[in-house]
Amino acid sequence: MSQVDIASISRQPQVDTSPVSEIVLRTRNLTKQYKQRTVVNDLNLDIRRGEIYGFLGPNGAGKTTTIRMILGLITPTSGSVEILGSDILAHRSEVLPRVGALIETPALYRYMSGRDNLLAFSKALGGVSSKRIDEVLAIVSLTERQRDKVRTYSLGMRQRLGIAVALLQDPDVLILDEPANGLDPAGIVEMRDFLHRLAAEGKTILMSSHLLSEVQQICSRVAIINFGKLITETTVKDLTTGKGEFTVKVERAAEALALLKRQPWGQSARLNEEGDIVTSSPNGKGRELNAFLAQAGYVADELSSTRYDLEETFLRLTEGHSGN
Template sequence: MIDMQSTAAMPRARASSETVLRTRDLVKRYGERPAVNGLNLDVRRGEIFGFLGPNGAGKTTTIRMALGLITPTSGSVEILGQDVVVHRDKVLPRVGALIEQPALHLYMSGRDNLRAVGAILGGVSNQRIEEVLSLVGLAARQKDRVRTYSLGMKQRLGVAIALLNDPDLLVLDEPANGLDPAGIVEMRDLLRQLAAQGKTVFISSHVLAEVQQICTRVAIINLGRLVTESTVEGLTRGHGEFIVRVENPTAALAQIQRQPWGAQAKLDGDGVIHTAAPNGQGRYLTRFLVEAGFYPDQITYQEESLEDVFLRLTNGSNGEVR
């Protein structure tokens, strides 16, 4: 369903240490309730940064603060080293954004929508309009009314609008929302292309699987707080389990569970043991079993799926997810 072969190698190679988007102790309260609660993020130039969290986690609220659309209760957002509240007029021209659905004129053509936004922004040439149309793959349909566009085409037109002013930072809030698998792949290819051109892309989603293939790094938030910030690989590392097939699983399990590393071991419905290993290494698990008199038929290591990682990190009770 989802293309696996291409990688984010190009944007990764371009990522540098310059921080493009930084939040510090960012808080937004609505009444007593914090929607964002002390968030610290650092997004570096050239990254495709995934901003992940379940519904209501605070993603859109964070993005609205980053774009100067709402004011933080406390803390700060800096874009390219400048405070967004203090230097709003200087900073915002360097950012392109698509928040949830783009606001489009359905009875106008795609090109005329771009012209209309271009007129508001000022300084957008016809050539730039042609450029963004071909970049998002809408050149052939530019004269058709937007109401005849598929959802995926509308989302891409939204990205085209965000790109008009040739921003350094592109902020996309759930750009794949409502897209079918083919639309998601199209969007992903487009974002890869943009990152390859040196843009920094900040993309929010509540579906880890949707962004994990293109993101260089991800932050997961829940209840307004950062749960983890990591490479995708770093999220799964060390959280897998060993799968052990052995002739007498109940007896073997009892031995394993007596060990400090094996206290969490379990038997599944197929009589297969799921366990950690001494020092996290399969060969020590094998040695332990053999020394205990069990000769395993098979020991394999199974990585935790990203979906499981996401659920494990975000399903904590009342926000104390760590």
């Protein structure tokens, strides 16, 4: 895909609808290089209190590396991370207790029960009340199974227990790396419901995923990265609704496309997989686009508002788009 397509999507105005939009987590020009390779490239993310923020990108895009830097587990090559107003590297010990995290598959003791796992982790954290352990078990819906050995748990239950560990200290910010990994659709719906409950209580959640369908179901806003670079940061709603573009079925589409691309409003015009034209229109009006094409001798067989399928948008945004 061309740069123009990316620009036309990322240029969309970011409407801030929430009156209180305290930025709880902020990365500034966050960059990580391994040898000569830039794995995370100049990343600026702003995550607001109470939102469920999706961090989306294909495998190898740099999500886990970014999360490790956010948690102060690895040092950025350059740039910074601020959580709850404090720089993570300068104020690690104050900030980290307010952040719960689950990175990739949780390191659980399989031969112990769910409850005993939570007890073991709470000891490592300096002790958590037994009441809190009851609470987190309830939040992740594992109360019934708390006495069973973890090795008898389904993958979804283990993921939930991992999140329960992250919740032990009642953190303000929850950072979950691929929490929906391996969950079936019912498991994803269950996770969505409980993440929504946590967000409603004022917790801020950052979750990564390489699958758009997961993020689409759970998150309100998403950042899409590829090759370590931010491609777009937007609402799920914005990604799925049309961008005021039109799809036009017309004969001699390549010729008509060349003409459109010469218009000031038509520079992002392109062909879709079916060979139809996708283009902006003069003054955003389908009628004017129709008239323009007809006057130039290209009478449209069909003309309709373009709707984007999220999966298609994701592929279009990430396929073959080199960050360099």
